[in-house]
Amino acid sequence: xxxDRSDLDLFIPLTLFGxxxxxxxxxxxxxVIPFRVYLNIxxxxxxxxxxxxxVSRIDFGAANAFIAMFIASIKAGxxxxxxxxxxYDDKLFPTVFFISIFFLLVMFAFSHLDIITRVLENNIL
Amino acid sequence: MGTAIVDKNKNYLNExxxxxxxxxxxxxxxxxxxxxxxxxxxxxLGGIFAMLIRAELFKVGPTLFxxxxxxxxxxxxxxIMVFMVIIPGIPAFLGNFFLPIQLGAKDVxxxxxxxxSWYCLIVGAAVVFWxxxxxxxxxxxxxxxxxxxxxxxxxTWVVAGAFIIGFSSILTGLNFIATVHKxxxxxxxxxxxPLFVWALYSTAILQVLxxxxxxxxLLLLVxxxxxxxGIFDAKLGGDPVLFQHFFWFYSHPAxxxxxxxxxxxxxxxxxxxxxxxxxxxxxxxxxxVGIAAVSFFVWGHHMFVSGQSEVAGIIxxxxxxxxxxxxxxxxxxxxxxxxxxxxxxxxxxLYALGFLFLFxxxxxxxxxxxxxxxxxxxxDTYFVVAHFHYVMVGGTLMAIMGGIYYWIPKMFGRMYxxxxxxxxxxxxxxxxxxxxxxxxxxxxxxxPRRYFDYLPVYEPLNRISSVGAWTIGVGFLIGLxxxxxxxxxxxxAPENPWGGKTLEWQTASPPPHENFxxxxxxxxxxxxxx
Ligand SMILES: [Cu+2]
Numbered sequence: 001x002x003x004d005r006s007d008l009d010l011f012i013p014l015t016l017f018g019x020x021x022x023x024x025x026x027x028x029x030x031x032v033i034p035f036r037v038y039l040n041i042x043x044x045x046x047x048x049x050x051x052x053x054x055v056s057r058i059d060f061g062a063a064n065a066f067i068a069m070f071i072a073s074i075k076a077g078x079x080x081x082x083x084x085x086x087x088y089d090d091k092l093f094p095t096v097f098f099i100s101i102f103f104l105l106v107m108f109a110f111s112h113l114d115i116i117t118r119v120l121e122n123n124i125l
Numbered sequence: 126m127g128t129a130i131v132d133k134n135k136n137y138l139n140e141x142x143x144x145x146x147x148x149x150x151x152x153x154x155x156x157x158x159x160x161x162x163x164x165x166x167x168x169x170l171g172g173i174f175a176m177l178i179r180a181e182l183f184k185v186g187p188t189l190f191x192x193x194x195x196x197x198x199x200x201x202x203x204x205i206m207v208f209m210v211i212i213p214g215i216p217a218f219l220g221n222f223f224l225p226i227q228l229g230a231k232d233v234x235x236x237x238x239x240x241x242s243w244y245c246l247i248v249g250a251a252v253v254f255w256x257x258x259x260x261x262x263x264x265x266x267x268x269x270x271x272x273x274x275x276x277x278x279x280x281t282w283v284v285a286g287a288f289i290i291g292f293s294s295i296l297t298g299l300n301f302i303a304t305v306h307k308x309x310x311x312x313x314x315x316x317x318x319p320l321f322v323w324a325l326y327s328t329a330i331l332q333v334l335x336x337x338x339x340x341x342x343l344l345l346l347v348x349x350x351x352x353x354x355g356i357f358d359a360k361l362g363g364d365p366v367l368f369q370h371f372f373w374f375y376s377h378p379a380x381x382x383x384x385x386x387x388x389x390x391x392x393x394x395x396x397x398x399x400x401x402x403x404x405x406x407x408x409x410x411x412x413x414v415g416i417a418a419v420s421f422f423v424w425g426h427h428m429f430v431s432g433q434s435e436v437a438g439i440i441x442x443x444x445x446x447x448x449x450x451x452x453x454x455x456x457x458x459x460x461x462x463x464x465x466x467x468x469x470x471x472x473x474x475l476y477a478l479g480f481l482f483l484f485x486x487x488x489x490x491x492x493x494x495x496x497x498x499x500x501x502x503x504x505d506t507y508f509v510v511a512h513f514h515y516v517m518v519g520g521t522l523m524a525i526m527g528g529i530y531y532w533i534p535k536m537f538g539r540m541y542x543x544x545x546x547x548x549x550x551x552x553x554x555x556x557x558x559x560x561x562x563x564x565x566x567x568x569x570x571x572x573p574r575r576y577f578d579y580l581p582v583y584e585p586l587n588r589i590s591s592v593g594a595w596t597i598g599v600g601f602l603i604g605l606x607x608x609x610x611x612x613x614x615x616x617x618a619p620e621n622p623w624g625g626k627t628l629e630w631q632t633a634s635p636p637p638h639e640n641f642x643x644x645x646x647x648x649x650x651x652x653x654x655x
Contacts, residue, residue, distance in 0.1 A: 099334070100334060106422065110422075110425065110437070111367065111371075113434075113436070113437055114425070114434050114437035115434075116434075117434035117437055118432070120434075121434050
């Protein structure tokens with residue numbers, strides 16, 4: 001399944017490379033996040049990766065996809081909030097992000113509405 | 126801000142010279158001109174295909190082409206005009222040139238990305254034309270599955286080309302959003318932005334939100350063709366109708382990517398040439414955003430008879446009607462602006478009035494097509510062809526032409542020949558109605574679209590339509606000549622020939638490299654005439 005691909009989450013922030021000092025000393029006027037926060041988030045992500053693998057070995061039937069998506073969403077959310085700084089940035093950026101998610105949901109919702117009602121109308125299953 | 130010495134003879138055109146200085150330029154004005162040249166070239170190509178289509182349809186039976194050749198010509202006409210002319214036409218050409226100036230900025234937010242977007246258009250177009258060497262493409266510009274999965278190899282190339290061109294559109298949109306948010310001159314708040322900027326801003330939101338979906342859809346189509354992954358192919362458990370959902374999720378908003386900037390141009394023209402404060406500034410500005418938002422909820426109106434469920438059809442039909450509200454708000458505000466104005470009928474204004482007339486016909490016939498009960502009869506007939514040409518040509522192309530004549534003095538510092546420009550307007554306007562009005566009738570009589578032949582009863586109206594098309598062709602050729610003549614031989618233009626109030630009229634014609642000799646400070650709204 002593509003949902004539980006963990007490699008996308010293992011994004012290494014620039015602070016782990018040579019720019020650690022620069023960021024910690026606050027040479028830029030951006031909000032500085034302590035290194036410990038990054039480390040904690042990384043550990044949480046790794047933990048969730050283990051959870052993903054464990055869960056994928058258990059068969060929950062129809063709930064499989066939902067559970068996988070739920071875990072993946074938490075991981076993606078953490079990456080967005082901390083590694084991509086949405087938590088600390090100007091309010092404009094989360095707004096833009098949620099607008100795009102909203103329209104993605106619109107696309108899924110209406111396409112599914114068609115497919116589901118098409119099945120019902122034609123009595124095919 | 127005092128600048129030491131300003132050379133008043135230097136402008137963006139003579140700042141540097143040589144082809145290389147153009148191909149590597151980061152100046153938004155030069156990139157705009159490069160878009161102008163590219164778009165005009167594509168328009169000429171797409172126009173030639175249009176003339177060939179009308180020649181084939183001039184009389185019953187095979188005339189010029191075999192039926193497969195006709196399908197290819199029709200596909201190329203559609204694909205070129207949509208992806209390479211109308212979508213980049215106003216935003217990337219006129220928008221690129223004037224959005225930063227109207228905001229009082231020196232350039233767009235990301236000049237290098239701006240240049241990259243031009244190259245995306247050129248490379249994408251080259252890839253599309255490359256397909257001609259691979260048996261051509263005959264799917265129509267919509268690439269509907271299942272046919273597009275099984276037809277010639279050229280389809281993969283055209284789809285790949287459209288994918289690349291999509292990036293051009295996304296990057297332009299991104300650039301404009303960032304520019305509007307970050308580079309406004311001191312005093313230029315959102316409610317002092319010209320309506321052209323509002324329209325481009327709304328368009329940019331659509332470009333950024335919708336175009337990636339087209340990209341993904343086209344990639345899926347290529348994956349389906351090359352690897353048979355089974356998303357759209359019913360044999361493999363896929364759903365061909367799903368392709369239409371994905372395609373129109375982009376392509377309906379794309380209709381507004383095409384028309385919103387045109388509405389922006391028309392707002393500028395009507396305010397300037399009525400010499401009156403625009404009526405309902407906020408209503409026009411916000412209705413652009415409203416149209417952009419609503420446009421994401423209506424795409425299913427393209428699928429009423431293609432196997433979509435009845436429930437979905439009813440919901441989409443209802444939602445589509447909502448588009449009429451913000452659109453009508455604009456039209457009524459424009460008319461109210463003209464009312465009791467001191468109207469000047471220069472060529473740009475003629476095009477703006479032409480737009481009002483033709484676009485309204487296009488819009489109202491859209492309501493007929495949005496109503497399921499009538500669409501069942503009109504779908505896939507020439508009624509649809511006439512409807513969207515009234516919107517795309519009668520709307521967008523009219524606005525492009527009006528915008529070009531309006532801004533030629535600013536872009537090149539020279540005036541065009543008013544007499545000949547008016548003649549081109551008359552030829553295009555009359556020719557347009559002669560071409561497409563009979564097509565409403567043909568559609569109502571049941572003539573199906575996209576076929577290379579028709580029943581003898583349809584012949585007289587088709588002949589009228591073809592004659593009209595050639596009239597438009599002549600009109601545009603003269604129009605092109607008027608533009609070229611103005612650029613190279615036109616009389617010197619003053620800074621503000623029309624008495625416009627927006628910022629581009631407060632700098633030199635043509636503008637200097639960084640647009641203004643002194644940083645403008647904005648203290649009033651954009652259309653404060655009286
Ligand atoms: Cu539509």
